[in-house]
Amino acid sequence: MVNEISLEELQLAARNHGMPLEALRFDLTPIGLHYLLTHYDIPVVDPSSFRLEVDGAVAPTLSFTIDELRERPARDVVATMECAGNGRVHVEPHVVSQPWLLEAVGTARWRGASLAGLLEEAAVGEDAVEVLFTGLDRGIEGEEEQPYARSLPLAEALRADVLLAYEVNGVPLPPQHGFPLRLLVPGWYGMTSVKWLSRITVLTSQFDGYQQRHSYRLRQDESEAGEPVSRIQPRALMAPPGIPEFLTRARTVEAGAVELEGRAWSGEAEVAGVEVSVDGGETWAEAELESDRLGRWAWRRWTFVWDAQPGEHELCCRARDGGGGTQPLDPPWNVGGYMNNAVQRVPVTVTE
């Protein structure tokens, strides 16, 4: 085995579960099947004493209870969220961190108040450049004790679809997804959507915290500053066809017409098409792509009818978006193992 997984990585993987890929068949991921990534511990929050504080370059500073946020106009956004580390175990040399295969994704209907509306009320100063979001969870990372905190450029924070979300799929946020309040930034990798959100700080200079300065940057070498990770790159995934073998997960299907199905998404630009290869990426054919009936920020369903002949096959799929973005055949490498959107490969045995 090239990529050996350590006990420490198993410890992370047991806490931070992925979405089983057969759940690509659901439009909305049942919330217990949505992927989960928590750097530190899941905090226990008493909603009656919870306050969201808004401070920094604002006049005046504001404070909201959850009920006050619920009284504001509500907005629903169906968003596909994906961890920037999705695909990490496929990069070489091995990057030690949460060892995602391809399951760090999910799609949910989030409900909340508009961040832009709240920032308008807070009268953001003219010299503001970024908005910082701080969660209630604390830990130690890179030898620095910190709350989980990330910033967004002001223009991104003012987008109409950025939510202060208190509900998901029609129920209050469960503890592991940020109860009672989280940020939701559609189109950006998951690290941006700060859970257990308790403070919003308008900044007049760029945030320099660990999760901004060190983590989530594309670097070929630890000494580089690197570019920040932001929007979700295009990706298509297929629901594994047929039935699995228990241990290896190897797939078996019966010969004949097999309908392959999956989902495709991109945070950069709308998905423009999906292609399927049934010969390990040698040749490609266009899949049928459904409409964007779930909205701009949600994955789109695709199907492809495969005339499966007995023998061993490797199925692949890849998405392209309207901005010219596509998926490489081989995984890109960087220090953090981020943004690996190389094509999925699914070995299948076809029986008579």
Ligand SMILES: Nc1nc2c(c(=O)[nH]1)N[C@H]1C(S)=C(S)[C@@H](COP(=O)(O)O)O[C@H]1N2
């Ligand atoms: N407060 C806080 N917010 C957080 C995190 C965290 O550890 N703490 N993890 C981030 C990362 S890396 C991801 S991918 C998403 C995962 O959201 P989910 O667990 O609801 O799927 O939350 C983000 N928000």
Ligand SMILES: [Mo]
């Ligand atoms: Mo993540």
